[in-house]
């Protein structure tokens with residue numbers, strides 16, 4: 001389920017609409033895997049609130065050693081919606097539909113660290129010989 005139709009929902013006061021969706025972002029961003037968006041919409045006296053947790057795995061080259069780094073990402077969303085947009089733009093709403101795929105993608109991009117590291121103390125590559133120093137010292141700098 002990629003889209004949540006909120007046209008009817010916006011007219012039903014007091015309703016709660018839970019969702020739990022696996023999102024396939026492989027076409028948009030192949031490094032994002034196992035993406036899931038879980039949460040609920042609420043309508044309290046005509047005001048729609050959206051709460052969700054977006055989680056996923058990012059597999060991307062480490063900034064230091066270029067080996068694949070596997071990161072667990074998680075992002076919490078909480079915003080007020082109208083049929084056209086969300087308060088803080090964290091949720092993509094168009095023509096009365098929530099695009100869960102786009103919303104999950106945006107949340108994960110924001111959750112990415114500025115530096116992608118395979119591990120905190122990654123030794124990186126030797127600038128002279130290019131050896132991955134996580135596998136042991138190359139001897140260049142001795």
Ligand SMILES: [Zn+2]
Nearest residue numbers: 062065118122
């Ligand atoms: Zn690394």
Ligand SMILES: [Zn+2]
Nearest residue numbers: 126129138140
């Ligand atoms: Zn070296």
